[in-house]
Amino acid sequence: MALLEISNLQISFGGLRAVDDFNLNIEKGELYGLIGPNGAGKTTVFNLLTGEYKPDEGIVKLDGRDITGKSTIEINKAGIARTFQNIRLFKQLSVIDNVKVGLHNQYQYSTATSILRLPKYFAVEKEMNDKAMALLKVFDLDQEAEYLSANLPYGKQRKLEIARALATNPKLLLLDEPAAGMNPNETEELMKTIKVLQKDFQMTILLIEHDMKLVSGICERLTVLNFGRILTQGDTKTVLKNPEVIKAYLGE
């Protein structure tokens, strides 16, 4: 059974079919790419998967559980975490606090505990701190833990967003254009990090990307979207050689 099963997903905005008859199966541990020209509906698919939009039709199953139409919070708890195309960090919080917000639902203590500073507060905070530092280390951000996240350079902000998403302990990670705005060195480093996530964290990853070097370098399978419909899907090499895909990207 696939980790993520999407069948016949559909949504319209007014008269526009933004996503139509979208089917996708992602196996556990897979690194899957979603590509397509601008406006093809890739981010809309992400928004449908994370509950930002409710689909008009179709079923989304995660690990066999139907999560169609659930709220963003429930979907996150069920095991889908995402990053955003335009970085959405908690800018006035420190780097480590951004990750701690991601850890929020895995560690519990009451409001009264925090106000009264009961022993449980210190115990749980220490655990959270250790866990957050361990995550930051994976992304090579541990030196900047106390910096305001807004002051990080661009590439590190992207990494921090991934770290924060990972902190929610997801089964499936959605990355929306992780390499956007990165220089070749940063992209290279990002590819390594994503590989680490797949190998060491056994993470299943679905990513949207325009950078073909990254896509062909790390994605095992691809789905190509055009005008809200699936153009083709299959393993990366075959898909990228498909003349229809080349036509969709480069025109006639």
Add this chain to the structure above:
Amino acid sequence: MKSKIAAMSKTSRDNFKTYAMVLIVYVVVMIFQAAGLVSSQMSGLLVPLCVYATMAVSLNLVVGILGELSLGHAGFMCVGAFAGAFFSKITENSMGTFPRFFLAIVIGGLVAGIFGFLIGIPVLRLNGDYLAIVTLAFGEIIKNIMNVLYVGQDASGLHFSMTSATDLNMDGATGNLIINGPQGITGTPFDSTFTAGIIILMISLIVVLNLMNSRDGRAIMSIRDNHIAAESVGINITKYKMTAFTISAVIAGCAGSLYAHNLASLIATPARFGYNMSIMFLVFVVLGGIGSMRGSIIAATILTLLPEILRFMAGYRMLIYSIVLIVIMIVNWNPKSRAWLAEHNLSRFLFKKHHEKKEVK
């Protein structure tokens, strides 16, 4: 002691400085008072000063930490004031001063908290300007309801009316009018002292600062910074908005109850509980630095004492007050003046180090 302070994290050190500042001011004022150096006019200002500083902390929780603009905070203070004073009136002869006053503060906070929770349900669905305007309306509604509320007590219990005192139908012999519509509550026992005020201010500060540096506090601040991202990592936005708003209302209610026990007659006048009061609290928060509790308290202190200090200028008093306000705002927040102050190494007197930007190479 010194090594202990050095071992604390930067935030705890900063919080410690805020607590120390309040306590030092308290000790200095007490010494001055014992030496007879404080004029009666000034000592009359001490309790309101604590009330305003507490209100500034309360509002800063909503504006600075939650990131929503509330313009109705005087309304919560009003609820707390009436609830606390009402409790003190009905238990005046049956309880000792200390437990009665303590309970009056707690009840003021609880009732205001309930109002905060109930008002929060519709209001927190909105955001930005809309939320500000709706809170403004609620603040005014509360004040106006207090102006038409009549409550009396007789042998058979409590009587309520929204029309007039005679409609209470009280037993003439034992009847005792407690809240008399536009005349409010008179004869609340004078229980408030500067010490009580400082204790309430300190507790409010501890509550807010401890909340800020906790799991809940981070959730609240994450909503402020980016609610879409907060939701995407599983933060329950409604829950944490309500938490912050309710705690803020509780603190405002305690401040209100403290305020009421310092007044001969508690009347819900616009000057005391109207929107101009809410705006004044907002001025404290903005002037002191949004999100900075210490700044709010300093701003509340300066702006409460300033009109008194300027009293000798008679008619020009409020004019000078306004000019000072404008000048402080510009000096404090204009980028050019900030740069000039930083260049001349003066910025540490004005801003928290926390906000200084670090360059990452």
